[in-house]
Amino acid sequence: MKVGLITGNPGHPVLAATAALLVEDGHEVVVVPSAGPFAGPSAGPFAGPSAGPFADAVDGLVDVCLLKARTPRALSLAREFEQRGVPVVNSGAATGLCQDRVRMADLAAAAGLPFAxxxxxxxxxxxxxxxxxxxxxxxxxxxxxxxxxxxxxxxxxxxxxxxxxxxxxxxxFVPGTGWDQKLWVVDGRVFAARRRSELATGSGEPGRAEDWEPPAARAALALRVGEVFGLDVYGVDLLDGPAEPVIVDVNAFPGIRGRAGAPEALAALALRVAAERGRSLVGRSLVGRSAVPSGS
The missing domain is CATH 3.30.1490 (Dna Ligase; domain 1)
Incomplete structure (x- = not known):
């Protein structure tokens, strides 16, 4: 399989660890720069795309793309891949929506999510x-x-x-307990941590992240967010409200730093989506062949 990374920082810990797992398993990882022109092969254990216009290079380049960057160019590249039948995780549309906090809040409210x-x-x-x-x-x-x-x-x-x-x-402002609750989801698997909030303490800096096991209801809420927003890799920021947890932000493809098992989950997601695409292509090919009249 060929897995593309749309990113301006292929050395990001979670991406680098995921890429290493894929390469070790015999797959190829292609870095698709999210800014500037293509400049040839990337350094490290990745294969880079050839120089030249993106539209000429995209066909057959990868089987699936992971969209980590959120720049206008990155979203444009994601849409180009999608238009040519290459699945992108998360989709360009879902990633773009999560950049607009008004649209996020409106969608969450329409779905009955407890968004601030x-x-x-x-x-x-x-x-x-x-x-x-x-x-x-x-x-x-x-x-x-x-x-x-x-x-x-x-x-x-x-x-x-x-x-x-x-x-x-x-x-x-939701006073809560003074702790930010960070939940990250990769293909239905929930990772979590909590930290002292800079908004609660007034320090201007967040506290150190601590391991935290979220209650089942909060994990279920995080999974529901993915269904509503059409995301496979995302983060949900929660605070304790007076009566129920309050969602204060949703992030497409966050860093998920220091969470054991996150790179493995991300690599497995990429391979699953790529395999599903391969089966779909084979299915369409067989349908096309069956439509050819016998003896033609």
């Missing part, structure tokens, strides 16, 4: 504060985006000076 009330607020400099304290976030989820607790006008002015044109959303 999320209000689009336009540019941060124009934000009219709801009741303090509240949480302000970049509307578009990305690396190093804005996520901050706002306790009063001084803090709001400070953030507005730093991020004046940033489109933001607001969410109510």
């Amino acid at each position: 009330a999320t209000v689009a607020a336009g540019p941060l400099r124009e934000l009219t504060a709801p009741a303090y304290p509240f949480v302000v976030k970049s509307r578009h989820s990305r690396r190093h985006d804005l996520v901050a607790r706002v306790d009063g006008p001084d803090r709001l002015r400070e953030l507005a000076e730093q991020w004046p044109e940033e489109p933001v959303v607001t969410q109510p």
